[in-house]
Amino acid sequence: MIEVQNLSKRYGDHLAVDDISFTCRPGSVTGFLGPNGAGKSTTLRMLAGLTIPTAGSATIGSHRYTDIPNPGTQIGVLLDASAQHNGRTGREVLTIASRTMGLDRGRVDQMLEVVGLSPKEAKRRVGNYSLGMRQRLGIAVALMPTPRC
Template sequence: MIEIENLTKRFGAVQALQGVSFGVSAGRIVGFLGPNGAGKSTCLRILTGLVRADAGSATIDGRPYGELEVPGRSVGVLLGTESFHPGRTGRECLRLAALTQGLPAARVDEVLDEVGLGRAEASRRVGEYSLGMRQRLGVAQALLGDPSALVLDEPTNGLDPQGQRWLSTLLHERAERGCAVLLSSHQLHDVARLAHRVVMIGGGRVLQDVAVAEVADLEELYFGLTEGIDRGRVQLGGVR
């Protein structure tokens, strides 16, 4: 469903990605784990057509993002919540997104219900939202087209424990329906809780690609792999 093949990208003197390859099959959740600056966001931005790779390919259902007829109906994307206009209400933001995808207005209320934003919250301006509420709105926008794949960058940011439990339930339900889910994080515990498989990245390279159930101590494996690349910065639960 999602295929990353030998992605390479340099920004000036910085080698952001070095031959990154991995895939996400239908019905699976893959965690893309690495410290800040490891290359996660660059990889996702290439996958979603925002950055051009120097070499390699990134496809969704066999096609680059730019060749998808209505991208939102194939892949739902959350790469941050800064794009929401702070003066618009949450419902207005989703209605505009639905219009661009040719979706009925009723779909907006469906996804608002799915992410737990009620009528009062949806009627507030996004500028008044907490980070957790903006994350829920971002997930709602990603779900609008009922896509067969999801690409989510740091989706647990700003979520309280209840919100984290909600997100876990939502993503596993989507995976059970055949959705391929790729989520990035620098938080080891988030990935361990959410993912079926983990792709660990550091210094722009894939360090390990392993099923969570097959690893006795994911924390020990991750820290052992990243220590030599980013010595002193990685700690339990994130990056100093």
């Protein structure tokens, strides 16, 4: 379970995230919606241990993300759909993710099917993908783990 309690982040005088709390139950998919500057990415960055909160806590299975061995196997995060290497194919991006996390190689084909990228599209270089295809590939990477919590 993901639990965020009284999470805040301040950059100097700018309050980017203001005392938010929420819980995500196991097996759920959660998305953040809101205008630019609302704190969505900052919240995810704090949850994933990339940004230190000013106040509050964010835990996955009652552990901080940075304290979980191989955290990619416990939670999938999509911060930027265009963050894949343009010279790799979609299949290569997913294969590298599965190997890095020590996941079953069969997850690559499963995720390609889940997000609707055909075998032909999976062989194309990411640099030739449309924004929608990049987003689907990013979602596939985020869905690669099979969390226990």
